[in-house]
Amino acid sequence: MSRPPVRHFLPRLIDPRKLASQGMLVKGEITARDLPRLSDAVEGEPSNAQVELSFARDQGGQDRLDGRVDCDVTLVCQRCLLPVAVPLTAQVAVGVVASDEQARMLDRELEPWIVAEESGDLFELIEEELLLALPMIAFHPLERCQGNSRYTTGAVSAEPDENPFQVLKALKFKD
Numbered sequence: 001m002s003r004p005p006v007r008h009f010l011p012r013l014i015d016p017r018k019l020a021s022q023g024m025l026v027k028g029e030i031t032a033r034d035l036p037r038l039s040d041a042v043e044g045e046p047s048n049a050q051v052e053l054s055f056a057r058d059q060g061g062q063d064r065l066d067g068r069v070d071c072d073v074t075l076v077c078q079r080c081l082l083p084v085a086v087p088l089t090a091q092v093a094v095g096v097v098a099s100d101e102q103a104r105m106l107d108r109e110l111e112p113w114i115v116a117e118e119s120g121d122l123f124e125l126i127e128e129e130l131l132l133a134l135p136m137i138a139f140h141p142l143e144r145c146q147g148n149s150r151y152t153t154g155a156v157s158a159e160p161d162e163n164p165f166q167v168l169k170a171l172k173f174k175d
Contacts, residue, residue, distance in 0.1 A: 009031065016055060020096065023056055024054075029048045030122075032045045037127055043076055044074045047073075049130060051126060069129055070088065072085060077138055080140065088134065090132065092125075094113040095110035
């Protein structure tokens, strides 16, 4: 008899500096109910976030975490206004800092994660990354969308077909 896979849920509070000094790889899930701002930004409830993060200390002594977060959400298609499933993938490249001043000194490739105390809120960080990964506008693929496909954002002609001020020009030059 086969066993179902074991689901490993991540803790909310972690010590990122300790994990970086140990070079830890963290894998697990965060439940949708622990991501309330993401739930408010989408239709229905998102799937659990699948998280894989690698903690390390780089050659310059900077504690960092890199990895990815995957989550499925439902948004509203802006053509047909029906639900559309959207897979989200957020690439994470974060430097752990204690203050805004240290954040300004980070490499450009890293986003700052300000952790003033020993522990930081991992759920808040992951939720922020997923919110940034949301598309600005969601659409079904055109062949499956029930919206009106005649509307387009195609090129607009430079010259209008008819000048609405033509009548005024005629009145101005009338003898």
